[in-house]
Each structure stands twice: as C-alpha cells, then as structure tokens.
Amino acid sequence: MAGPLIVVRDVVNRFGEQVVHDGVSFEVQPGEIFGIVGGSGSGKSVLLKTMLGLRRPDSGTVVLEGRDITAMGEQELREVKRRYGVTFQHGALFTSLTVAENVTLPLAEAMDLDEAVYRRLVELRLRMVGLPLEAAAKYPAQLSGGMIKRAALARALALDPSILFLDEPTAGLDPIAAAAFDELVLYLRDTLRLTIVMVTHDLDTLMRTCDRVAVLVDRKVIVDTLEGVVRNDHPWIRHYFHGARARSMVSRPEDPRGA
C-alpha cells in the first residue's frame, strides 16, 4: 500500500481539566519501526490506547490503513482491531490459560479449525518468538519475565497482523534478554515486513531498533529520525538523550552551528 499506514492528526486528549495531548500529529510508514518516547505522565500510554481504538480522542482522527477508526461503530472497530497485534507492558497474558491456550484464543475466536491445526499454528508462533515448545503447556505464573514478553508477542502475532503495537517491550528485562528481544523485533520486521509502533523508555532499544521517533513533550509531539531527535534543542529531549544515563551510548554529533 502506498502512503502512510497510520495517520494521527490533531489528536486532543484530556482528562477533565488536564490536557494530555494538544494537537498531536504524525504518520507511520509501512515497514518502519516507530518509537514513542516521553517522560512519565506525558501520555505515551494514552496515545497508544488512542491509536488502538481503545480510547476515543476528544478531537482529531486516527487513520489505520486508510480507515478512520475514530469515526467507526463498535462492530466495525472490532473487525479492524483483529488486523493488528498488541503486547502490553506486563504481558497481560490470561493467567488462567496456558501459553498455548493464550495464543490459540484469538485464533479460535476468529476462525473454526481443528485442534491439531491450532496446535500447529501455535507451534509456529512459539518458534517465531523463540520460545521453547516446552513452555506451551505452562501457565504465565510459571514463566520468567522475558518468556512472558515473548509469549505475549506470540499471542499478538496469532492473527498475522500487519501492524504490531508494543508497550514497553523490554521494560523489566535484563540487558541480555532485552537485546535478544530487540533482535527478535528487527528480525520479525525484516522477514514479515511488519510495521511496528513501540512505546519505550529503553534508550538501548530505541537506538537499536527504531527508524523514527516521536517525542511527547509539552502536550505536543516532535517527530524525527533518531539522529534528528538527538540533535533537537528542546531541554527535555536534550536531557533525555544527553543525560548521565544516555551519555555512555550517544556521542553527540558536532554542533551544526559550530558553537
């Protein structure tokens, strides 16, 4: 499909008096990994929920694959929601179901197949996200944090989505597991040509995976390539990319103004 896959235009979100987003606009191109960053309370999760159609913005539009999800009825929206996969910050696996049942759930809901076929499709997803097949019969409480994230990704991939939304995919993982997850995300994007939108706090993940970045500051959004954002002069962004924790990984390019 030509043109942007996701168009967010002039989105305003407010809770009572408090305005979270005041005219947020950006576009996501097919096949890119798009990062959303911002301070705590800057409305990253609210923005993600708006893009998922879980929350209707107070004004503005969100267009996914050419269809305006903010002007849709419930029924139509439910159809559209099946076209993308989501992972939540804490996995949000259903605790009463095994990993295999978690992955089967969206499949069984969408189509009627034999048990054996579900099984084969679940096996594919587990292989894709790099989970050992022994994990299939386990319950979420028996899994480590990294495995929960992978299982959640397996469930998100169950219906062959074209867009994948990841909320803090590497939060709470050790650096090795986080790096492995980054590799997995890149690999899936390259092999399946998925479009991925991720909210993240992890500078490593941002550097390694994202093509473009949206920074939520002052109720607005600043969108640029990673290099562009790093060079931005907004005080918060400077702090974010050049603070004590970031300095070790980003060497700031020479100042273009030659100061």
Add this chain to the structure above:
Amino acid sequence: MVDAPALEQALAELRVAPAAALTVRLARANLHDIGPAWLLHETLAGLRSRGAGVTIEGPVPEHFTYFDELLARDAGTWAPAGPPTAQERLAAAGRAVESRLRSWYEALVYGGRLVESAATAWRSVKRLRIPSIVRHMHETGVQAIPVVAVIAMLISVISAYIGAQQLRPFGAEIFTVDLVAIGVLRELGVLLTAIMVAGRTGSAYAAELGVMKLNDEVDALESMGMNPYEVLVLPRVVALVLVLPLLTIVADATGLIGGAFLTSYLLDLPWSQFVARLDAAIAPTTFWAGLVKAPVFGLLIALTGTLRGLQVRESSRELGRLTTVAVVQSIFLVIFADALFAIFFLEIDF
C-alpha cells in the same frame, strides 16, 4: 488468515491422499499470510517424508526459507497431553491430600501468629491501631446498615405473613407476634446479618489481602519490620467482632418494626397491643440469646476472610478462587456454629 479454514480443508484431503508425485503451483501469495503458508509447508513436508515427490512450480513463497530457518533451530518438544497414567493419577491424588493438609497447617500457623500478635498488641494503645479499626468498622458496619436493615425487615414481614396465615384457622393470630419476636431476636436477626456480612465483608477481606499479597505489599510491610498480622489482620478481626453485634441490634429493631407493621396491617392489631404482646412473648434472655452469637459469627467470618486472603499467591486466578472459598466457608461456619449454639442453649435452658 481468514482463508485458513478453507485451506486447511483442502490440505487435509491432500494429507490422506496416496503418496505420489505432486506439483504445487501457487497462484498468489499474500504478504502477511504466514499462518496458512506454514500449514502448506507442514503438509508438503509430511508428504515428502512419506516418499511423495513434491515440486513447487512458479514462485516459492518467501516464508518457506524463513520456516526452514525456524525449523533448523532447536525449540525442544511439545509433548501432547495423553490420558493420565496410573502413576500420574496417584501423584495428583497425593498432591490434593498434601494441599489439603498444608491448608490446615497454614490455618494453624495463622491462628498462632494472630494470637501472638493480639497478645502483644494489647500492651500499647498505638499497636492496637485504633484508626484502622475505626475505618474497618465504618466500612463493614456503618455502610452495611441499609442492606442489613432492609433484609431483616423483609424476612420478618415474610415470616409474619406466613405465620398469620397458618395461625388464623386456629384463631391464634395473636401468636404471630410471638413467632416474629422470638424468630427475629433469637435466630433470624443475627443469622441473616452474619450471612450478609459474610458475603459483603468476608469477600472484601479476602480480596483486599489477596491483592496486597500479589502486589508484594505484605512482604513490603514485613521488610519494614512490621507484623502484617498486627497491621492487617488484627484490626479487621477486631472491627468485625465489634460491628456484628451492633448490626444485629439494627436487624432486630427493623425486624420487629417490620413485624409490627405487618400485624397492624394484616391483623388490625394496634402498635400498642403489639408491644404489650411482645412484652409477654419474650423472656428476658431472648434478645441476649441472639446477640451473644454475633461476636462469634463476626470472628469466624473475619478469620476465614483474612486467612484465605493471605493464602493467595502467584496469580489472579488464585485470588478469585480463594475469595469464593472465603465466602462459602464463612457462611458454612456461621450456620454450623449457630446449630451448635442451638443445642447448647437447649441443654442449658437459656
């Protein structure tokens, strides 16, 4: 993915077909449809392993190389769950017995720690946590007044109505007052209050403590050197032991009012006569025979709710299960204790 069922049907026929030479020509391959591609790949691999010569004409789906890559990686095995063997059944039975025994043991430990906390907490006013007790009394007592009052009134109206109907043929309608008064004061008032509180507060205690357990809040308390039994359990137990008698008095009062209302309406009995008859009907001990049971019921409900809450571990499924267990068990215990009280009162002629 939407075509998967149709494709699967076609593939199923292919799978059972006699092994022979097969040529696959793919008309179109959708970019995202990795699920159906996997099913095709698996089927073709199965046919190849049975000795069929499979050739793919035209473009090979690009996912196929990805699949070969995936399959080359060792992912372990996913053993299909067969029917349980005798050994597994024995193990399951053993686990069930063990968990039952452990539950008793935990109840014992819980009781011991609670008694220990209670024994030491009396020594200082601060450790009694009066504000916490008051808050729980408000939540479990004051806020429960409307529902308890309405239920008691309705039940006494129902029993007065049925009593009046049954007694009228004998010209003994006046004994409806006895029925209502003794029924409400001795049994119905306290029992219904306890059952309502078990459903309302027993579940709340279990759920509150269970969520705190899941959020590691109980561990956090302990790490700060505080005794969770003293901070969390004791105020709840004390509050409910104090509150249930008070709620019972409310239930008794509204129950009698309901009875008086119905007898005045149904039997044309003026309220003054109702009171006079009431006076004659009840012994001085009738009211107390109901009320002394209330603190015991409160204790049983609070202990069951808090114990089940603290037993929650690992998952939210446990939380739901143990909350249900808390309610069912506390209602059972209340009724069981009431039966014991009935026998006891009969023996001592109370």
